[in-house]
Amino acid sequence: xxxxxxxxxxxKRKRNLSAVTSGRRLFAERISTTDSPRGRRFSDLVxxxxxxxxxxxxxxxxxxxxxxxxxxxxxVLEDCEAAYVKTGETTLDERLEYQRLSNTQSRLMRKIxxxxxxxxxxxxxxxxxxxxxxxxxxxRRSRRERLDGD
Numbered sequence: 001x002x003x004x005x006x007x008x009x010x011x012k013r014k015r016n017l018s019a020v021t022s023g024r025r026l027f028a029e030r031i032s033t034t035d036s037p038r039g040r041r042f043s044d045l046v047x048x049x050x051x052x053x054x055x056x057x058x059x060x061x062x063x064x065x066x067x068x069x070x071x072x073x074x075x076v077l078e079d080c081e082a083a084y085v086k087t088g089e090t091t092l093d094e095r096l097e098y099q100r101l102s103n104t105q106s107r108l109m110r111k112i113x114x115x116x117x118x119x120x121x122x123x124x125x126x127x128x129x130x131x132x133x134x135x136x137x138x139x140r141r142s143r144r145e146r147l148d149g150d
Contacts, residue, residue: 041075041078042071042072045071045074049071049114053067066108067112070108073105080097080098080101
């Protein structure tokens with residue numbers, strides 16, 4: 001059997017994966033994320049979001065990309081919040097930017113499953129549709145319960 005390949009042999013990779021693809025680094029350029037508080041916060045958020053999505057081995061490259069964007073938005077939003085707490089003042093443009101960033105972050109988080117579309121609620125009142133609630137006079141009791149009780 002000269003000149004034939006063994007059928008059970010794994011094909012070898014032609015080249016090694018990049019440090020970003022393999023998860024050894026967050027960026028292609030050698031940037032140390034541990035040199036600043038924001039860099040550490042960004043790295044921490046990426047790690048936590050990856051864990052929340054099922055771990056490094058279970059997420060796709062597209063999800064990993066969205067996680068980095070979500071972490072960036074989180075850091076920027078936290079900086080906006082810190083600036084507001086320091087001064088207590090914001091401009092209309094700052095509030096609009098904050099709103100856009102937070103909406104974008106929420107949309108991306110929902111897209112990869114970090115936010116539930118419907119939060120768990122224990123309150124029975126939330127199960128009523130608005131029409132039923134209004135027909136009950138703002139009460140959680142049904143019409144039949146009110147008639148029987150009166």
